[in-house]
Amino acid sequence: MASEQLPETDLTRHRRLREQGSLDRADLEAILDAGFVCHLGVVVEGRPLVVPTVYGRDERQLYLHGSVASRSLAGGTPVCVTVTHVDGLVLARSVFEHGVNYRSAMIHGEARKVTDPQEKLAGLRLLTEHATPGQWTYARQPSRKELAATTLLALRLDEASVKIRTGAPDDGDGPDAELGLWAGVLPLTSAWGTPVPDPSLPLETPVPPHIARREGTRHG
Template identity: 60%
Template sequence: MSTNAALSATERTRIRRLPERAGSDRDELYAILDAGRLCHLGVIVDGSPRVLPTGYGRDGDTLYLHGSTGAVSLRAEEICVTVTHLDGLVLARSVFHHSMNYRSAVIYGRPHLVTDPSEKLAGLRAVVEQLTPGRWDTARRPTRKELAATAVLALPLDEASVKTRQGPPGDDEEDYALDVWAGVLPVTQSFGVPVPDPLLRPGIPYDGV
């Protein structure tokens, strides 16, 4: 989905520190979300902040989160969701100018608990496909009992910000004469060799990503 529509501009989404790194359109937001598998869900529970790693999935302009129906964190009236990709460590000639290359997205909003059965399945499918593309069509679908034990939240992508940094270090002019290595150490994430379940029947091949 590509809209090229501008991202929302609110007090919470305005980038104050290094605003030149802020993203400007929704395609950038979608790309960051679609490239990730783990988000951090920020909520206030009993007056205290709580940040939890959570699986998610995107379907159009909606972000879906899931968890146990007993999870207090999924009952919050307002939440903040962040997704971050670390692309490189930026080593400068001075300690002060060390940095990171990254892509990040922050979404604020009031989620709603999904109760419609068809949307709930669609939300769970989005989460499963985000983590393991193609798996929804090969694994067993959830039973009615499993669905009853699972909560799905829908968060609209109405209020979001994007911030990225790419490129080499930016040292002070006088430091370029120092005999100190400077540059970028790229950071990549990759999958290892699949490890079969000890109870897997012989002859079933791995069919994942």
């Protein structure tokens, strides 16, 4: 079965470093699922604003936690959401060939403020479970008042572009290979640490398994 392809549009066409571009929807989903913080770009009075925020997703939509940017989001405001994982430094023989191994997804669309309480609850659940699987049922879920005080944005996963770079530097078969310099990749990895209990917690409170089991696992 052929994997689903993302549509190539004026916004998603890869113009530069085309060999790093992907239109495979599975790549998009893998990048989204590997992280939980994105950078949300909006235009406010003609100026760009780039704000980090948390997200979750279902098959067709991204849900974003409302932020300072939400103030500026009337219905149909264009946004760009970018998720980037940095996998390492590409250390070539020449400075010119230096680069970064990374996986990045850029989603274009119009953000919609979620107003329906049922959809808002479902979206918050996706967002919570995306960052911390198991936490939605463990923690106290939002009251009606809390739900009303939460801003949640939805963005369709229709128009997206993906860029991925992996592997060694590109100057191993050129004249610079004769320089005798070391070249390769310095990997960067992100991992979950030991849970730090809230100091106000009674000492005997156990770390629940869905949190404890993440310790030492890789993120990104």
